Amino acid sequence: MSTPPVERARSIATVCLSGSLEDKLTAASAAGFDGVEIFENDLIASAATPERIRAQCADLGLAIDLYQPFRDFEAVPRDVLRANLRRAEHKFDLMARLGADLALVCSSVSPEAVDDDDLAAEQLHDLAELAAGRGIRICYEALAWGRFVDTYERAWRIVRRADHPALGVCLDSFHILSRGGDPTTIRTIPAEKLFFLQLADAPRMNMDLLQWSRHHRLFPGQGEFDLAGFLGAVLAAGYAGPLSLEVFNDVFRQADPGPAAVDAMRSLLALEEAAVPAGPVVGGRSLPEPPELAGPAFVELGADAGAGERLGSTLAALGFRPAGRHRSKPVRLWEQGDARILVNTGPDRPEHRGGGALAAIGVHSADPRAATRRAEGLLAPVLPRSARPDEADLSSVAAPDGTALFFCRTGADRDASWLGDFDPEPGGTAGAGVTGIDHVAMTQPFDHFDEAILFYRSVLGLDPEPPVEFAAPFGLVRSRLVLDPGGTVRLALDSAVLRRGSWAPAVPNPQHVALSTDDVFATARAVRELGAPVVAIPDNYYDDLDARLELDPELAARLRECSVLYDRDARGEYLHFSVAVPGSRVFFEVVQRVGGYRGRGEHNTPVRMAAHRRRRLATGS
């Protein structure tokens, strides 16, 4: 017998978001949070009285789940205790005005504290007694870098010893997992003593715990911690309070709080799905399973008329044939093998009026309606439909960078699918050996990199590979591949490690469609004959390749001749070349995988980027 799904309260600490306290509360409410943790500094800088903040929260439907942090309280000499209790009384006054009834006390880092758990327990008992008189409860949290108390096990021992009904523990996934703590023993803590739970993910980093925590926390699912296991352990222990996010992150601290709060909520829903068998419940509804994907259905490029022409010529030179015109929209379908590319010259989005950019990706999925419902449940904005009654009813959602994501039914016959909206065009060239779409690479806007990883991970059920970093000619680039379990849909997401300034490439956020072939050299020769502008790779690259890999001389010569880049790993080989589209943000790659090669030639990217830039400088495009 399975327990019925429960809708849990979801909360967010105001410190996760940028702006004034008012900005933060508005964003949290709009994203559907039920409550907030008020971070003290946000309140101190606010001109709103505590009563006004209380009223604003009530208007926005937000509970004030926690007031935090109260620092450096326990295990101190008498005179310091007196001052600390006075300080606490002031904060309890404030909490009464705010209508908050739970305060967080984090373990001391003060040089005045002593290593004495009995004294800590005794003083926390006094504090809890003071709080209880005001209807306030205290949760005690072990900071990972606490001077003496730095594990939740020790914090719990002190709380148990203090033995006061108004005193419990606060668990924070970062403080526990960053130190390699074991969450399974959380079950030894009685449920009624688990007062609060803070959730944060992080990339695995070997650095000072405090700096790691203050700068690099991430929302669940964006980092490398096992948060599903952690949350599972906490829920198994009987915790029934809010699931609350506390994420200190340099990027989120300065990003628009609206999308950041949506990202945060999505992370919680995805985490609940991973941690709880019944999955999350939102507004009384549970979330459909991740879709079963069966590869890309199409890639749509947006362009103005002139750029559309250039994209068309490039596609023709790549061996694509014009296969259909949309019945009601200025969209043309290009086909080669299983690769389908739409060129949309409609004025849908202003950024496409220029030289051409990715507008949409369509993926084959077994149940498009369920996939869309899932995306909606995960707060992906559903895009307006503009199909005529006789056209396929395709629904799509917007990814964080604005790219539309379409779900197309796997194996649908032409009439029932989106292909039926195109009037077929007969004839066309014989092709250049392109068999399908290997992956789509999208440079993400700086503020949205981690959000994008989580978006595709949660909405499409893709798994992220570990991040890689490389030194591009104009700065470091971080890159991460996300792909479905079957490896049919592969998206490469890149972003600059630091937001770029004026000394930056002309095309700040390039995108490309990587087309697959079974014979990269045959395709290279074919497209060259068709006039495709293959990006020239310099001899220096091939000299180094030869020095490093001692390739078969015939292979080496063919790579050099065809400007094909080369990589290999323990499982196989990767051969790839690029074709530029003058003036466009988007370009094409043709790739051949040999054996079980997993990557996408990341190490060659700086060479390709430098070659691209030379081409643009030389052609003025």
Add this chain to the structure above:
Amino acid sequence: MSTPPVERARSIATVCLSGSLEDKLTAASAAGFDGVEIFENDLIASAATPERIRAQCADLGLAIDLYQPFRDFEAVPRDVLRANLRRAEHKFDLMARLGADLALVCSSVSPEAVDDDDLAAEQLHDLAELAAGRGIRICYEALAWGRFVDTYERAWRIVRRADHPALGVCLDSFHILSRGGDPTTIRTIPAEKLFFLQLADAPRMNMDLLQWSRHHRLFPGQGEFDLAGFLGAVLAAGYAGPLSLEVFNDVFRQADPGPAAVDAMRSLLALEEAAVPAGPVVGGRSLPEPPELAGPAFVELGADAGAGERLGSTLAALGFRPAGRHRSKPVRLWEQGDARILVNTGPDRPEHRGGGALAAIGVHSADPRAATRRAEGLLAPVLPRSARPDEADLSSVAAPDGTALFFCRTGADRDASWLGDFDPEPGGTAGAGVTGIDHVAMTQPFDHFDEAILFYRSVLGLDPEPPVEFAAPFGLVRSRLVLDPGGTVRLALDSAVLRRGSWAPAVPNPQHVALSTDDVFATARAVRELGAPVVAIPDNYYDDLDARLELDPELAARLRECSVLYDRDARGEYLHFSVAVPGSRVFFEVVQRVGGYRGRGEHNTPVRMAAHRRRRLATGS
């Protein structure tokens, strides 16, 4: 008898700079470097043949001092050695084409290497023999994270054991100092075995050595390593090769390489000055000593006519009196106590045409001509003079953010000084108790923060305080105070920790002039009566102050009444309030120091910034 000053060769690794190899070489030459280390990846991505790069370097007057890095060579099984020697031969071919005769081999991180110094020595001997046959020498460097060889002492033991004239060591300050290595034993290495020296500074960080090295290195003088001591030890050991910079830094990797190369050269000159008694020699000339400063002479604000009016009204409301008009320029002098502020409504710089911004700082110095020669020697751009024959011949140099820096003679009488260029205006108000200029705070453009620290440190001989970081409402801010030994000139330099995007304050790089007073409350009341727009600080701040510091109730009440912010440290107290200038990038602070307080109320900055933003939103300015 002191040795005559020597002009040492100065070199820079291409990896320090952004762009293509051609961009990097051009920038290095323009900044006056004598040579470069060619970083292999830069060459591999370049379309120029090695012969062409050699010719470009020759044209630019750059020696190719080093080709690097050659990785994972030594202490490997026979078959791996064979492949490694083949790889080396390819690179020696390349070096012959480049005209480079020194290659860097860094200690292995390969899983194929074994822990056997004899084997390493034997194989490095073989490599050196191969190199020597081609007229090439090898320098061996211990990476701080080398698998077995991670100290220079061990690298030297292997080199000594290998005993080949074409094999020596390369010392890298980062690899040594990041591990807390002791440079004094460098003197045990014979001078002729010290083949190369790489210099890099870094902030003190407790993190993975490789990540620290790859992302956070800085040019000497920008970080916290004792590079003067390190260089002194290397020179004492008899090293006579180039002083070469090798800095991997996320910001420099994406900044305009022209200014970055100048910054790099300045760092070397300042380091030589600190390490070598005779100081650096540039173009046959040595550098004048750092100037003796005696406080700020003036601050000049640039504005268009309308903003000039508003600045004037604000200054009047602050108790300044209009004290003079420049004889030939649209500049007005405002005076109060020792504080002198010029308002320049000339169209000198486009960015000042708006609401007003800092244009120049004048400092009193004992020998302005020597100070300017020093600034020139340190590559500060000397600004064109526009004085008429009867006017003071003031010379100025440009700081990295474009602010002009003037040197004014200390104690010069009015006729001989810049004040003589102003026609005095009689009369004016009695003042509001401002006694002088406490400090000037300048938010630096993101790419120029570390450069600015080094600029003021070297040109003015100021000492930087340790950096502080605080959470402003729109993101983290890093801040560092630089001041002269006498504490007469204090400059606060701030910058966002991450470059900001569209969700950012309306005034991205605010600046302010902090005026000193002996009685902040008297001044606050006086300026309020004069109509100054004092920035209102919310009650929440004062409630927290009371909770934290248990202030004397009378003091607490006066702070609250006057919107005065408060801080204290072990040495004293700091009381300060702000006055806005509508529509301006610049604003004013009035500050009172009590006792030996050293800071500038950094902890209050987020509260002040939030208050400023509310004011701007409320007044629409």
